[in-house]
Amino acid sequence: MEERKKSSNGIRILIVLLILLMIVAGVLVAIKFIQGNKIKQTQTSAGVEENKEPEKEVIKLPTTFAGKDRPIAVMIDNNINAMPQAGLLEADLVYEIIVEGGETRMMAVLKGKDVEKIGPVRSSRHYFLDYALENDAIYVHFGWSPQAESDISTMGVNNINGLYYDGSYFWRVSEKYAPHNAVISTKNILKVAENNEYRTTSEQKPVLNYVADEIELEDGKEAETITIPYSDYNTVKYTYNEDKKEYVRYSRGKKQVDWNTDTTITTKNIIVTFAENYSLNDGSGKGRQGLENIGKLKGYYITNGKAIEITCEKTSRTTQTVYKDLQGNEIKVNDGKTFIQICPLNANVKIEGNNRKITKKGRRINPAF
Numbered sequence: 001m002e003e004r005k006k007s008s009n010g011i012r013i014l015i016v017l018l019i020l021l022m023i024v025a026g027v028l029v030a031i032k033f034i035q036g037n038k039i040k041q042t043q044t045s046a047g048v049e050e051n052k053e054p055e056k057e058v059i060k061l062p063t064t065f066a067g068k069d070r071p072i073a074v075m076i077d078n079n080i081n082a083m084p085q086a087g088l089l090e091a092d093l094v095y096e097i098i099v100e101g102g103e104t105r106m107m108a109v110l111k112g113k114d115v116e117k118i119g120p121v122r123s124s125r126h127y128f129l130d131y132a133l134e135n136d137a138i139y140v141h142f143g144w145s146p147q148a149e150s151d152i153s154t155m156g157v158n159n160i161n162g163l164y165y166d167g168s169y170f171w172r173v174s175e176k177y178a179p180h181n182a183v184i185s186t187k188n189i190l191k192v193a194e195n196n197e198y199r200t201t202s203e204q205k206p207v208l209n210y211v212a213d214e215i216e217l218e219d220g221k222e223a224e225t226i227t228i229p230y231s232d233y234n235t236v237k238y239t240y241n242e243d244k245k246e247y248v249r250y251s252r253g254k255k256q257v258d259w260n261t262d263t264t265i266t267t268k269n270i271i272v273t274f275a276e277n278y279s280l281n282d283g284s285g286k287g288r289q290g291l292e293n294i295g296k297l298k299g300y301y302i303t304n305g306k307a308i309e310i311t312c313e314k315t316s317r318t319t320q321t322v323y324k325d326l327q328g329n330e331i332k333v334n335d336g337k338t339f340i341q342i343c344p345l346n347a348n349v350k351i352e353g354n355n356r357k358i359t360k361k362g363r364r365i366n367p368a369f
Contacts, residue, residue, distance in 0.1 A: 062210035062335040064092050069112035070202040072189055073137035076106040077122040080252060082180040086259035087118035093208070094267075095131050097342045098277050100287040102231025109135050110186065117260055119183035120176065121162055124148035127291040129157055131340075134320040136204040138193050142170065142182045145288055147280070155318070158198040160189060207320045208269075208333040215334045220306030222353020226270060228341050229348055236341060238270060240305045247302075249339070268336030270302040271323065273312045276345040293342065299323070300351065303334050307351050 091108035099105045123143030132139040142162030162170040169188040172181045226238040238247040246266040249256045256265040276292040297312045314321040323331050
């Protein structure tokens with residue numbers, strides 16, 4: 001009996017040991033399985049990270065002159081009887097140049113804008129064509145000088161002359177009197193352009209080197225107030241609004257406002273160019289002007305309360321003007337509206353800051369410089 005008991009106990013012990021071994025083996029297998037899964041998950045995660053495409057850098061682009069719409073360049077009357085004008089508020093770029101009698105005329109360049117009333121629209125002067133062409137613009141005017149009429153024909157300028165569309169696409173407003181009361185809309189400009197089979201898209205790069213990131217002229221001179229006398233009775237002035245980082249425009253001692261909205265005319269950038277003007281000997285006795293704008297001229301770039309000296313290089317009437325700093329690098333221009341003031345060579349331009357004043361007259365730079 002005792003031998004049977006011993007044998008039975010031995011069998012039980014053996015069974016218990018076998019069960020314990022099986023449990024231990026199961027635990028070991030489970031641990032190994034879990035560890036294997038973790039390794040696989042780590043490898044999978046690493047693979048996903050390796051295969052994940054890097055995030056693309058968002059490139060900020062300037063909005064001025066963006067898009068494929070062909071620019072429109074409209075001659076704007078700047079006589080005191082024409083004020084206030086419409087179209088300067090929406091313009092991307094505005095050129096102001098001397099004409100006969102100490103007056104100035106402006107050319108507003110707009111791209112992709114919808115403006116119900118632009119004007120008063122006035123007649124063409126031949127040197128404005130140089131700037132319409134460098135912007136690849138459809139050129140809009142109401143009448144022309146003999147020199148402009150000839151050049152528009154010989155240079156093949158896509159133009160819209162109000163003399164041929166008065167009362168149809170152009171109309172007259174009652175609150176002003178002729179010749180300071182002819183206006184047009186951008187929609188009507190495009191209708192005439194399509195009727196004339198003018199191209200209405202453009203692939204040409206802007207004249208100015210716009211950048212989206214704000215430019216600060218760290219080495220520039222203070223430029224809080226800019227005064228540009230075109231004649232004894234026609235002076236342009238800009239004052240800097242530091243809060244809005246823009247310049248408020250004045251003409252003939254008054255703040256300029258938009259005709260359509262009564263909004264104050266402001267600009268982000270100002271470029272001053274000195275160019276020699278002279279009276280044409282055309283026998284008309286009207287004192288029409290010529291402009292020596294081909295070559296390398298002196299000027300200023302003004303933005304965000306600072307001004308730097310620049311050169312303005314134009315090799316022909318149809319090529320784009322290149323604006324460079326004194327080290328010969330093309331300047332970067334802040335995104336936004338620019339007024340280009342092409343003023344007489346002897347104009348006593350004043351650029352004033354809080355602590356200093358620059359009084360400058362232009363002089364022609366030899367193109368070989």
